[in-house]
Amino acid sequence: MPGENKIKKQIVSLALGCLVFAAQAQQAPDGADAQARIVKPLLRDTLRLNVYADNWFVLYINGKLVAVDPIDFLPHNVVSVDILPEYPMTIAVMAKDNADPATGLEYGDHIGDGGFILKFSDGTVTDARWRARAFFKGPLQRDTRHPKVLHEAIPANWFAVDFDDSTWPFAQEFDTRRVGPKEAFYTADFSGARFIWSADLDLDNTVIFRTRIDKPGWRARWNTRPDLDISGAPLR
Secondary structure (H helix, E strand, O other): OHHHHHHHHHHHHHHHHHHHHHHHHHHOOOHHHHHHOOOOOOHHHOEEEEEEEOOEEEEEEOOEEEEEOOOOOOOOOEEEEEEOOOOOEEEEEEEEOOOOOOOOOEOOOEOOOOOEEEEEOOOOEOOOOOEEEEEEEOOHHHOOOOOOOEEOOOOOOOOOOOOOOOOOOEOEEEOHHHHOOOHHHHHOOOOOOOEEEOOOOOOEEEEEEEEEEOOOOOOOOOOOOOOOOOEOOOOO
């Protein structure tokens, strides 16, 4: 009968609808379940980074700006920040000694000296395994009466993970007494780290350092990822 057929069709349609709803419920967890699967990083997942530079530095990790020395000259200071690690970790640093771009001198007629040291709380430190290249030298031949300098163009992507530094020389290590760090240095933990620079601590005024830290088998405890993109900041 027409009435019975109509009822049967409605029953079949309702049953199919229930099956589809049940399948969707199994495939997509509700909001509460989805939120339960999000694992956010905590402060205990971070590393403490201590940096001392004579005189100034800017530091990138995996292409992202992490720290900038807020004091470009004096007094000498230590910069300490918390960073969220992600291995492999490519560290790139530009360090500058106080030097007139035209003469390479400081205080009018003096030759200064540089120095850079870094330590992460995971044991990562500066040493002779880092790459280092100078891009501003002077005064050439230590001539303070007729000073001349040499400037080389700094690569636009010197901080990038895929930048090729394989032909750069390794950093030179310098004794703490040779660098002569000021009081702030002794207030922070730099145990195991070495002061580094390029070949000439006195005449090399702008130096870029790079290294890559691997940690085989490392996996992040958290599963969240940022939606914003700060790679290359503040250049874009």
